[in-house]
Amino acid sequence: MYTTLISVEQLALLALQPDVVIVDCRHDLMDAKAGRNAYDTGHIAGAVFANLDQDLSGAKYDDTGVFRGRHPLPKTDDLLIALRRFGIGNATQVVAYDAHGGMFAARLWWLLRSIGHASVAVLDGGLTAWIAAGHSLQTEPVQNPIGNIVAQTALTSQVDxxxxxxxxxxxxxxxxxxxxxxxxxxxxxxxxxxxxxxxxxxxxxxxxxxxxxxxxxxxxxxxxxxxxxxxxxxxxxxxxxxxxxxxxxxxxxxxxxxxxxxxxxxxxxxxxxxxxxxxxxxxxxx
Incomplete structure (x- = not known):
């Protein structure tokens, strides 16, 4: 089980195993479409795409109209819907990556831990390291079977x-x-x-x-x-x-x-x- 980082070499072997979900978390804070466009241009084989704004964040205003920040946490039920759509179950090893030093992949890492899922790691070096090691990319979008992950005891803490x-x-x-x-x-x-x-x-x-x-x-x-x-x-x-x-x-x-x-x-x-x-x-x- 990988719980913090995973190397390119480890992922190349792990990707051949069952119940592994790879998630492309690329994003650009100045261009909301950049992450998906980059995914469509080429991504790690088998990877699904997670949108920071739509999948990994919640509404900017709460039910009373108070601003909660640019990327507030999603509600648990909404997060679970996204994670299941990615194909994640309770026993799934998740690997998150981006092309930005892990700044967006780490968000998915934390969110999964916030619902008690420990088997999640960030690809060390991201897509750059993957390509540098000679691994190819695919352009076809990926749709995994719906997962069955449920929320468990949080492995994180937060303050308001x-x-x-x-x-x-x-x-x-x-x-x-x-x-x-x-x-x-x-x-x-x-x-x-x-x-x-x-x-x-x-x-x-x-x-x-x-x-x-x-x-x-x-x-x-x-x-x-x-x-x-x-x-x-x-x-x-x-x-x-x-x-x-x-x-x-x-x-x-x-x-x-x-x-x-x-x-x-x-x-x-x-x-x-x-x-x-x-x-x-x-x-x-x-």
Whole structure:
């Protein structure tokens, strides 16, 4: 069972086994059609396509009309419908990949764990590593038999915006450490093109998700990740991961799992939800 990463070599062997579902999670935050177009141009043999906006996210506004962020979590029932359509069952080994260092594949990894499915891994190095190893792609779309996955006890934790607000004034011993996965310029409030309301949650630290990767796009070793993350946080169980909209924060959570530092929570609404209310404080700079 693969629960964090899987190598190209391992996937090439695993793909020949029964009850394996490969999911293409490619996406472009600036072009909603780019992921599907890339899938149609060529994808790993047998892979189905997951759309970030339609399959891996929920409605941007809740039932009362309150904005929940750009990519809020889907409702469990909606997520299960998508996962079953992909062909996933309770015993399925899922492999997620993208072409972006795992930033979108990690979202599916976290979502599956959020409903208690541990057998899910991200392809280390993504599609680039797959092609570099000499493996071909197919253009025909894939439709697997409907799966029967059901929700079980979550392997993840999450916090809502109210918890982050309370945390601003929490006692030192109870305070959660918020870690932001956005690029440094966005964290500092210097990229108005992407974040017109720039800055970060007061007290947050910055760990760009790409810092989890080597130059070739593969994840750093477990030991190196552990060393780097321990210089940033001391207690994973008292840490919250966030980003722009709750997607790349999952990359940091995957890195922590690889490093053996389990227990951090996700703030799904992240910066896009936080900055939508002008009464919430904003910090800039470092």
């Amino acid at each position: 915006v109210a918890a982050i607000v309370r945390n601003l004034n929490a006692d030192a011993g109870q305070k959660l450490q918020v870690v932001d996965a956005r690029a440094a310029d966005r964290f500092r409030g210097e990229n108005e093109t992407i974040d017109p309301t720039g800055g970060h949650i007061p007290g947050a630290k910055n760990r760009f998700f790409k810092d989890n990767l080597q130059a070739d796009g593969r994840f750093k070793s477990a030991g190196q990740l552990r060393k780097e993350w321990q210089s940033l946080l001391t207690e994973p169980q008292k840490t919250v991961m966030q980003c722009g909209s709750g997607v790349t924060a999952c990359h940091n959570l995957l890195a922590l799992e690889i490093a053996g530092l389990s227990g951090a929570a996700l703030y799904p609404g992240s910066w896009s939800e936080w900055c939508s209310d002008a009464t919430r404080p904003v910090a800039t700079g470092v």
